[in-house]
Amino acid sequence: MKNGDTTKTTFERPGTGMTDWSRFDAMSPAERSRAAAADPDARPLTEADMKRMKRTPQVKVVRRALGLTQEDFAARYHIPLGTLRDWEQGRVEPDQAARAYLTVIAREPETVRAALEQRRTGA
Structure with a gap:
């Protein structure tokens, strides 16, 4: 079977990816806030x-x-x-034990490193 043209052709809609920032820049902070609150798809988070x-x-x-x-x-x-990459990229959330371990690392990184090295060397 001959497959002559395998190039996928895509068509761009006019104006996609083009944002008119002049309208946004002309708005006051209060107007921006009202516009954001009125958008049902992008409402700001409440307390x-x-x-x-x-x-x-x-x-x-x-x-x-x-x-x-x-x-x-x-x-x-x-x-x-x-696992580290998944945590950093938000694909997976660390479980409770991992969160506790990360807290200890954040507060005492050298102590954790030393304890793990002792374990490895058997000292």
């Missing part, structure tokens, strides 16, 4: 919404504060690299 949401540990913030790459952080603290 009740914020209270209902769970706070996810900021794994990336902890890792960057320590100056480590994902690979180094994962190796140093014995966390599977794929």
Whole structure:
């Protein structure tokens, strides 16, 4: 079977991806807030919404504060690299034990590193 043309052709709609920021820039902060509140698809979160949401540990913030790459952080603290990436990208939320471990790492990174190294060397 001959497949002569396998190039997929896509058609762009005129004006897609083009935002007229001049209208937005001309609005006052109060007008912007009213416009956002009136949009049923993009309403700002209320205080009740914020209270209902769970706070996810900021794994990336902890890792960057320590100056480590994902690979180094994962190796140093014995966390599977794929798991760390999933946490950082929001695909998976750390369970309660992992959140506790991350809290300890954030507060005492050298103590955790030393304890894990002792375990590995048998000291």
